[in-house]
Amino acid sequence: MAQGNKHEPLLRIVKRGESPFRLKLLVRIAAVLLALIADALFIYFVTGLDPLAVYTTMFQGTFSTPMRFSWAMRDLASLLLIGIALAPAFKMRFWNIGAEGQVLMGALATAAVMVYYGGKVPNAVLYAAMLVAAVFAGALWGFVPGWFKARLGTNETLFTLMMNYVAIQLVACCVNIWRGQASGLGKLNMRSKAGWFPQLFGQRYNINLIIVVLLVVLMYCYLRYSKQGYEIAVVGESENTARYAGINVGKVIIRTMILSGALCGLTGFLIVGGRDQTISTTTAGGNGFTAIIVAWLAKFNTFYMALISFLLIFLEKGAGEIASAYNLNDFASDIIAGIILFFILGSEFFINYKPIFHLGKHGTITKEAA
Amino acid sequence: MEYAIELRHITKTFGSVVANHDVSLSVRKGEILSLLGENGSGKTTLMNMIAGIYYPDAGEILVEGKPVEIRGPKDAYACGIGMVHQHFKLIDVFTAAENIALVLDRREKYDLKAVKDKARAICERYRFDIDLDQKVYEMSVSQKQTLEIIKMLYHGAQLLILDEPTAVLTPQETEKLFAVMRNMKADGKSIIIITHKLHEVLAISDRVAILRKGEYAGTVETCAATEAMLTEMMVGKKVELNIERPEPVNPHLRLSVHNLSVTNAEGVKVLDRVTFEAFSGEILGIAGISGNGQKELLEAIAGLQAADKDSSVVYYPDDDRDSTAEQLIGKTPRDIRDLGVHLSFVPEDRLGMGLVGSMSMVDNMMLKSYNEGRSILTDRSAPRHLAEEIKEELGVVTPSIHTPVSRLSGGNVQKVLVGREIAAVPSVLMTAYAVRGLDIHTSYTIYRLLNEQKKKGVAILYVGEDLDVLIDLCDKILVLCGGRCNGLLDARSTTKEEVGLLMTQIKEQQEGGVA
Numbered sequence: 001m002a003q004g005n006k007h008e009p010l011l012r013i014v015k016r017g018e019s020p021f022r023l024k025l026l027v028r029i030a031a032v033l034l035a036l037i038a039d040a041l042f043i044y045f046v047t048g049l050d051p052l053a054v055y056t057t058m059f060q061g062t063f064s065t066p067m068r069f070s071w072a073m074r075d076l077a078s079l080l081l082i083g084i085a086l087a088p089a090f091k092m093r094f095w096n097i098g099a100e101g102q103v104l105m106g107a108l109a110t111a112a113v114m115v116y117y118g119g120k121v122p123n124a125v126l127y128a129a130m131l132v133a134a135v136f137a138g139a140l141w142g143f144v145p146g147w148f149k150a151r152l153g154t155n156e157t158l159f160t161l162m163m164n165y166v167a168i169q170l171v172a173c174c175v176n177i178w179r180g181q182a183s184g185l186g187k188l189n190m191r192s193k194a195g196w197f198p199q200l201f202g203q204r205y206n207i208n209l210i211i212v213v214l215l216v217v218l219m220y221c222y223l224r225y226s227k228q229g230y231e232i233a234v235v236g237e238s239e240n241t242a243r244y245a246g247i248n249v250g251k252v253i254i255r256t257m258i259l260s261g262a263l264c265g266l267t268g269f270l271i272v273g274g275r276d277q278t279i280s281t282t283t284a285g286g287n288g289f290t291a292i293i294v295a296w297l298a299k300f301n302t303f304y305m306a307l308i309s310f311l312l313i314f315l316e317k318g319a320g321e322i323a324s325a326y327n328l329n330d331f332a333s334d335i336i337a338g339i340i341l342f343f344i345l346g347s348e349f350f351i352n353y354k355p356i357f358h359l360g361k362h363g364t365i366t367k368e369a370a
Numbered sequence: 371m372e373y374a375i376e377l378r379h380i381t382k383t384f385g386s387v388v389a390n391h392d393v394s395l396s397v398r399k400g401e402i403l404s405l406l407g408e409n410g411s412g413k414t415t416l417m418n419m420i421a422g423i424y425y426p427d428a429g430e431i432l433v434e435g436k437p438v439e440i441r442g443p444k445d446a447y448a449c450g451i452g453m454v455h456q457h458f459k460l461i462d463v464f465t466a467a468e469n470i471a472l473v474l475d476r477r478e479k480y481d482l483k484a485v486k487d488k489a490r491a492i493c494e495r496y497r498f499d500i501d502l503d504q505k506v507y508e509m510s511v512s513q514k515q516t517l518e519i520i521k522m523l524y525h526g527a528q529l530l531i532l533d534e535p536t537a538v539l540t541p542q543e544t545e546k547l548f549a550v551m552r553n554m555k556a557d558g559k560s561i562i563i564i565t566h567k568l569h570e571v572l573a574i575s576d577r578v579a580i581l582r583k584g585e586y587a588g589t590v591e592t593c594a595a596t597e598a599m600l601t602e603m604m605v606g607k608k609v610e611l612n613i614e615r616p617e618p619v620n621p622h623l624r625l626s627v628h629n630l631s632v633t634n635a636e637g638v639k640v641l642d643r644v645t646f647e648a649f650s651g652e653i654l655g656i657a658g659i660s661g662n663g664q665k666e667l668l669e670a671i672a673g674l675q676a677a678d679k680d681s682s683v684v685y686y687p688d689d690d691r692d693s694t695a696e697q698l699i700g701k702t703p704r705d706i707r708d709l710g711v712h713l714s715f716v717p718e719d720r721l722g723m724g725l726v727g728s729m730s731m732v733d734n735m736m737l738k739s740y741n742e743g744r745s746i747l748t749d750r751s752a753p754r755h756l757a758e759e760i761k762e763e764l765g766v767v768t769p770s771i772h773t774p775v776s777r778l779s780g781g782n783v784q785k786v787l788v789g790r791e792i793a794a795v796p797s798v799l800m801t802a803y804a805v806r807g808l809d810i811h812t813s814y815t816i817y818r819l820l821n822e823q824k825k826k827g828v829a830i831l832y833v834g835e836d837l838d839v840l841i842d843l844c845d846k847i848l849v850l851c852g853g854r855c856n857g858l859l860d861a862r863s864t865t866k867e868e869v870g871l872l873m874t875q876i877k878e879q880q881e882g883g884v885a
Contacts, residue, residue: 012425016385225747230740233729240723244676245737246704353387 012356019351027347034127035343039336046330054322054336058274061321062314072313074205075286077212078271080309084212084285085218085263087300089142089329090292091223092174094149095238098160101167102141102261102289104281106268108171111188111279114272115178118194122206126195131269138265139258146257150250152269157362164288168281197274208274215263220302232256264288311319372435372694374399374560375420375451380429382415389415393429393586395579397529402551402561403537404592405572407581409781410767413564414456416581419533420445421453438594447473447517452522453796458514462507466500466517470524470525485524486594496553500545511660512543518859521552523559530554532563536570537806541837541870548574548677555729566809567836568597570592580604592866605811611815613842615862616825619754621649622688624829625671625798630699632666632853641677643852650766655844655861657869663834663853665718668800671831672715673703685711687797707738714796716788718833720780720804724787727776731768734775735790760789764815781812792819799823800831805839817843837866851876 007040047054062072082099089096113130121129145159179185189195200206223229231252235242242249261364272279298304319337325332376396376765379656382389390412399402407413407861418424422443430437433449440446446453459467473486486502493500502515509517522530529618532579536544551561551574565571571578571592578595580587580603587603601609625648632641641663648654658664664787669675671683683698687710698710706713717723725734735753743749764785768778775783805813820843824830834840840847849872857872 007829013383138610170543227740227746227748228735230736230748233733234737236728237726238722240719241726241737244672244717244723245701246707246741248702 005337010357014356015353016352016354017053024351030342031343031347031350032340035340038343039339040123042339043336047326047328049326054326057322057325058318058336061317061319070203070318072203072317073209074275076309076313077205077208078267078275078285079287079291079294079313080306081212081267081270082264082287083294083298083305084302085260085267085307086291086295086306087302088223088229088232089260090218090295091236091300092232092253093254094146094253094257094260095157096142096257096260097157097162097292098141098145098163098288099260099264100161100286101164101290102138102264102283103268103271103284104167104171105141105217106134106138107269107272107279107283108174109133109169109265110269110272111178112174113194114188118189119192123194127273130195130273130333131266134265134269134272135262136265138268139262142257142259142261142264144255146261147181149257152254165263171281171283173281180193185278185280188272188279189277191315195273196277205274208270211266211270223300223302228252228255258308268347311341311344372399373397373432374401374434376432376435377416377420378415378430380416380419380431382412382424382426388584390419390426390581391584393584395582395586395589396564397535397560398576399560399638400555400558401577402555402563402575404570404575404578405562405564405581405586406566406571406578408574408583408599408604408811409426409605409807410583410779411581411809412584413581415532417453417533417564417867418706420451422451425791435631447527450528451531451764452525452527452529454518454522454533454535456533457560458518460506460514463505463643465505466509466520468500469517470502473521473525481489488797489520490526492520495557495833496523496550499683511538512546514542515539515547525552527559529560529562532561534564534566534807535746536565536567538660538834539660540873541670542864542874544570556700562673563870566807566812566813568600569838571595571600572597573860601602601810605808609811610812611812611814613619613814613839615646615843615845616821618649618651618845619825619827620687621651623649624648626684626686627671628672628682628684630667630681630683632663632670632675632681633678636667640853641670644853644855645851646848646855646858647830648831649827650797650827651824652845653824653843655840655847656831656833656850657835658850658856659840659875660835662803662873664850664851666853667850668715668717668831668833671798671800672713673701673706682878685713686799687711692829704741706874712794712796713833714794714799716784716791716799716801716804718806720787721776725775725783725823730773731766731771731775731786734786735793736759737790738794755792756793760786760793764789764819770778781808782807785812788816790820791825796823796828797830798829802833803835804832806835813839837869840868840869849873 036055043049043051045056061068063069086096110133113126117126117129141163145156145163148154148159149156159212161235175185197207221287223232233249234245234247235249235252239249251253270282276283293309294305294312295307315337319333322328322336324331373396378394380393381391384568393416405413415424419426420440422440422445425441431574435610438449440449461472467482467486467489470489470737471482471660473478475479489502492498498516498520500513500520506514506517519586522849535547561576572595575592577589577591578600579589580600582604597611602613628639628645630644631639634640641656644667656664666675670677677699681699685698687694696711698706721727724735732750732753735756736748736750754771761768761771766782768786769784773784780784784804791799804816805859808816818831820832832844841861841864847859847864847869848855848856849859849863849869851873854876856876859869
């Protein structure tokens with residue numbers, strides 16, 4: 001029936017309906033394979049290395065030793081937890097760009113408790129105080145932009161972003177005070193180890209991991225099955241609809257931002273107490289921004305977030321490993337990791353849309369004419 | 371006979387949804403063709419393919435006997451095809467002439483004076499009434515529509531497509547539009563008009579083409595057609611086209627609105643001391659040109675809109691006037707619900723206020739009731755049953771009750787919303803443009819549902835735009851004009867002309883009429 005359409009466009013993009021699971025899986029597998037092929041070409045022609053060897057090295061970045069794996073899990077825990085913290089805010093269409101600052105505030109509060117009360121109170125009390133202080137500080141950093149948005153309609157993107165710089169300066173100030181004459185702050189409570197997380201099951205970072213796993217499940221249920229989660233979804237979709245439904249929009253915004261900030265604060269607590277045992281302006285390490293990507297890609301499904309965090313961490317570790325093993329500069333190894341990420345993200349397009357090439361009959365006609 | 375345009379075997383699918391399947395139809399030169407079909411029957415999709423918005427999956431389009439490729443709106447313009455969409459494509463801060471100049475080719479010189487001269491010639495030829503220097507944001511809907519048509523004619527359109535042009539017009543404005551359409555027809559232009567109003571179809575068109583569920587169901591000569599016959603072709607079976615109006619049984623005062631005024635954010639009084647009473651078992655129609663305070667009136671009663679001082683809306687639960695009367699002004703929607711007032715509201719903006727587009731039918735069912743009970747978790751079993759029930763009873767066409775409602779067609783979205791509001795067992799039911807954009811079949815379903823509620827003793831406020839329906843369905847009609855109550859009529863004895871006049875002219879200053 002397509003006769004007569006002599007100049008039908010060569011390529012058309014058609015939106016798919018609901019894609020079956022098998023198709024999604026196939027597209028993603030194809031994306032990974034294509035990525036590996038494209039990467040192999042890059043590795044072979046640009047760096048002159050053996051692609052298979054490079055891939056093995058990349059894999060080793062995360063999996064070569066239990067220690068490596070444990071580090072990867074440690075970094076994954078921080079990234080994922082911030083993603084979880086951002087999920088309710090973003091689901092409410094509240095652009096919380098301030099996770100970095102909220103994490104730093106939680107970390108600062110934890111460190112302050114360690115500095116001033118370490119060794120002076122029983123350990124259990126110290127942990128509790130660190131936790132409460134961290135959650136409170138993070139929540140405060142979430143509450144402020146939430147309150148202004150709810151009451152005065154301020155732009156939360158700029159507001160949360162600027163709060164980051166305030167947090168960074170506060171941390172810089174405190175670090176300067178605490179280090180005194182020393183060149184750096186070093187680990188806090190180095191001798192007493194007060195406030196340091198104990199090892200659990202022989203692993204240093206297990207406490208962090210267990211908390212994150214727990215929160216993955218809890219946040220999933222909160223967003224999906226709780227009344228508050230429902231309110232968040234309605235407010236995010238349309239404030240008018242929320243008002244129509246009798247939801248107090250301002251209250252939901254403030255409450256959700258307190259929750260988001262509090263979880264970021266908790267991340268700060270886990271990073272300082274369970275990972276670094278110290279603090280600096282780079283404690284959050286940009287994870288507050290990377291986590292935005294994690295939350296969005298997963299469309300706020302915390303289980304997908306775990307997968308995406310793992311992918312990002314795996315690529316990061318792999319890139320680092322390649323750079324050191326082959327003496328490449330960072331750019332080359334980042335390109336190798338970047339190509340994989342590009343293909344995997346790009347595959348989402350083919351899950352949502354179907355390209356239709358029009359070669360067939362008319363293609364041959366043109367060839368004959370030519 | 372040479373055709374202005376001919377469609378042959380057009381098919382268009384979106385994902386798994388077939389919007390048009392093997393549709394063939396033609397428009398003669400100098401003819402007005404009505405395109406008729408239920409909601410979701412693929413009328414707009416088909417027209418969008420002619421206008422270059424979509425590209426057909428299969429089939430071909432012939433303009434004046436020659437096959438053409440329409441890959442974008444520019445191609446359509448080049449073929450002499452112009453479409454006036456339901457949502458106008460105008461720039462508010464530009465004047466009429468500037469909007470017309472927008473369609474100039476990039477290579478053409480921007481000469482506003484020449485544009486105006488040419489546009490003025492077009493206006494004179496077809497007797498359009500428009501000020502070319504007026505800014506679009508100062509224009510009425512009808513003027514904007516006129517401007518869109520002029521824009522298309524300026525472009526050299528030989529075939530005009532009008533997508534539901536009369537949905538937003540008063541009867542008087544509709545008459546004006548039809549007069550212009552007849553002028554254009556006399557000049558040899560061809561016109562395709564999409565409308566749901568059968569009497570308009572019969573009044574204006576030469577032939578009627580009918581689509582049913584995306585397929586072509588036939589074309590009939592208008593002179594040989596009747597409303598019943600067209601409806602039957604459209605729906606595929608016989609449909610009763612009478613609006614019932616049962617006598618109110620034992621009406622008593624339910625809602626007393628007194629001196630209700632609303633001032634908007636710009637400081638303009640959009641509602642000015644409106645006073646009326648609504649009774650149980652009655653349908654009170656609210657007529658008026660769109661934007662004359664209807665939205666604010668309903669929202670103020672529902673607690674969604676702050677009212678000015680001295681406004682009063684008192685709710686009476688039963689015959690006893692004084693015992694438990696409740697003042698609703700100053701309360702939030704939740705406060706009102708907590709008082710035990712069952713106020714149902716079908717707002718004009720279905721997906722922007724009444725429903726959450728990205729959520730399923732199930733989740734939408736609990737929009738107003740999710741908070742009931744002590745548990746911190748939501749209970750989805752009751753909403754699921756309700757969604758099943760509404761899907762079944764109102765015939766909602768959806769792949770599943772778990773599909774996001776934004777994927778449903780307009781008529782089905784409305785069924786979901788009306789179904790939920792009625793299921794809440796209201797004592798007051800307010801509807802704003804409940805049948806806007808709905809096909810005749812669904813519209814009659816809605817009228818039937820409203821009448822059922824009326825018989826149950828619900829006080830109904832029905833904001834409508836189709837005067838025939840208002841007069842047939844309602845018991846009383848309140849006419850709003852410029853935010854003021856411009857008359858309360860007995861629907862059984864009034865006429866369309868009387869209502870139309872009150873809609874356009876403030877009573878006190880009839881001589882200096884604004885129409």
